[in-house]
Amino acid sequence: MIEVKNISKSFDGKKVLDDINVTFAQGKTNLIIGASGSGKSVLTKCMVGLIEPDSGSVLFHDQNFTKMSVDERKDVRKEIGMLFQGGALFDSQTVEENIMFPLKMHGKMSVKEMTERVDFCLERVNLEGAHKKYPAEISGGMQKRVGIARAIALKPKYLFCDEPNSGLDPKTSILIDNLIKEITEEYQITTIVVTHDMNSVLQIGEKIMFIHQGRKHWEGDKNSIVKTTNQELSELVFASELMQKLRDA
Amino acid sequence: MLMQRVFQKPTKASLYRKQIVYEIDSLGLGSFGIITIISVFMGAVITLQTASNIDSALIPAYTVGFTTRQSVILEFSPTIIALILAGKVGSNIASEIGTMRVSEQIDALEIMGINSASYIIVPKIIAAVFINPFLVIWSMFIGVFGGYLVAMLSSVISTTDYVYGIQFEFDPFGVTYALIKTVVFAFIITSIPSYYGYYVKGGALEVGSASTKGVVSSSIVILITNYIITQLILI
Numbered sequence A: 001m002i003e004v005k006n007i008s009k010s011f012d013g014k015k016v017l018d019d020i021n022v023t024f025a026q027g028k029t030n031l032i033i034g035a036s037g038s039g040k041s042v043l044t045k046c047m048v049g050l051i052e053p054d055s056g057s058v059l060f061h062d063q064n065f066t067k068m069s070v071d072e073r074k075d076v077r078k079e080i081g082m083l084f085q086g087g088a089l090f091d092s093q094t095v096e097e098n099i100m101f102p103l104k105m106h107g108k109m110s111v112k113e114m115t116e117r118v119d120f121c122l123e124r125v126n127l128e129g130a131h132k133k134y135p136a137e138i139s140g141g142m143q144k145r146v147g148i149a150r151a152i153a154l155k156p157k158y159l160f161c162d163e164p165n166s167g168l169d170p171k172t173s174i175l176i177d178n179l180i181k182e183i184t185e186e187y188q189i190t191t192i193v194v195t196h197d198m199n200s201v202l203q204i205g206e207k208i209m210f211i212h213q214g215r216k217h218w219e220g221d222k223n224s225i226v227k228t229t230n231q232e233l234s235e236l237v238f239a240s241e242l243m244q245k246l247r248d249a
Numbered sequence B: 001m002l003m004q005r006v007f008q009k010p011t012k013a014s015l016y017r018k019q020i021v022y023e024i025d026s027l028g029l030g031s032f033g034i035i036t037i038i039s040v041f042m043g044a045v046i047t048l049q050t051a052s053n054i055d056s057a058l059i060p061a062y063t064v065g066f067t068t069r070q071s072v073i074l075e076f077s078p079t080i081i082a083l084i085l086a087g088k089v090g091s092n093i094a095s096e097i098g099t100m101r102v103s104e105q106i107d108a109l110e111i112m113g114i115n116s117a118s119y120i121i122v123p124k125i126i127a128a129v130f131i132n133p134f135l136v137i138w139s140m141f142i143g144v145f146g147g148y149l150v151a152m153l154s155s156v157i158s159t160t161d162y163v164y165g166i167q168f169e170f171d172p173f174g175v176t177y178a179l180i181k182t183v184v185f186a187f188i189i190t191s192i193p194s195y196y197g198y199y200v201k202g203g204a205l206e207v208g209s210a211s212t213k214g215v216v217s218s219s220i221v222i223l224i225t226n227y228i229i230t231q232l233i234l235i
């Protein structure tokens, strides 16, 4: 479980996050949704300390992450898997080396065990056989999937995915959504997914938080979201014709 | 600030070793060709210049070889090569680290609980401090050899005079002095561009300007340091 308490953050006097309070449940896929530029990525980065919030605190299983020393933070971070919006693969390393990297850094596995784990993770994201390719040689969607494989390599307790299926075709997109949901339940991970893809929202939205211009506007799940009366949220949810038809039906 | 983070305890020694070997290969051996070419021509030109400027019968002919050796060992090999490496290696380092910053690779390292500053920068510094003295010694030999080629191929000086000149009053301390400079310069060439790359904000454009700033600042720092070290050691 992760609790976010009164997080605020400004850049150059411009408020990007305004007093955010939210709790993310363990064993569930928690979604953060919102329009482009609403502060979703900044919020996730504040949660893991890549950006220092101006005020407020973040608690990982009741431990106050914000107040921790560098070494204590490191210990928490070893349990975090994170998929970045752009993939953030190490471009001097092959796909295989990328996924093996966290295993080498922190795991106590033999080379054989590590290779098996890499094979397993690549298989889960439907990328068998991409081992020896460099990030520059694979498509953006494939990079995203390698990013997910790397994020789950160490069996994290907390999983952050920033737009895991942007740039993926609908079929692979659903595959990734299902993968995230499956491993979340299987290993009882506290998973946080940033998205503005309504398919994903309806597919895996067990707990949804809506953020608009840096403020939390709404909270609910995939059943309540289609009945929302919140003005800004409806604009986001029913932006597409397909969703409007769905509502009217 | 950055240096403090850089020299905190390393995350895992075996991975550092692998990085150092990689950097020695890319930073050091990758510059081997350009250093060879530049050194042979500079040695040749110094010899030609000296020879053509001496036309007094009072100055012995071996002075040309002597001057070439002294210039190459004391200034040309350590300082000019350092400036050239500042351009080549420095821009390379700043843009590589800058790209890692803007594409969130540094964030990815931090999230894995790795001290990114140390993991990325330390192997580069160690590799350069280790390999640059070899490059400079190589450059010294090749520079002096460039002068020998002139003696051999042209009539400005005989090879016998040249060879006598390059051995005349040889003081090994000159080489020590050059290597001390080299080690200091190696540190400058790697650490300053690393700093500019590590703190890039923005995108590809900012990476480019960080790379330029890294090269310019490290070159200036090299020149100033060169003056200070020379003052301290030789005077």
Ligand SMILES: Nc1ncnc2c1ncn2[C@@H]1O[C@H](COP(=O)(O)OP(=O)(O)OP(=O)(O)O)[C@@H](O)[C@H]1O
Pocket (backbone or CB within 6 Å): A011, A016, A034, A035, A036, A037, A038, A039, A040, A041, A042, A043, A085
């Ligand atoms: N390092 C930074 N410095 C200054 N401003 C920033 C920084 N990072 C983000 N911002 C600003 O904060 C706001 C929110 O950015 P953020 O990346 O969180 O949006 P987002 O909700 O993730 O959007 P998207 O869906 O497009 O990824 C934007 O207006 C952005 O310009």
Ligand SMILES: [Mg+2]
Pocket (backbone or CB within 6 Å): A040, A041, A042, A085, A162
């Ligand atoms: Mg974002």
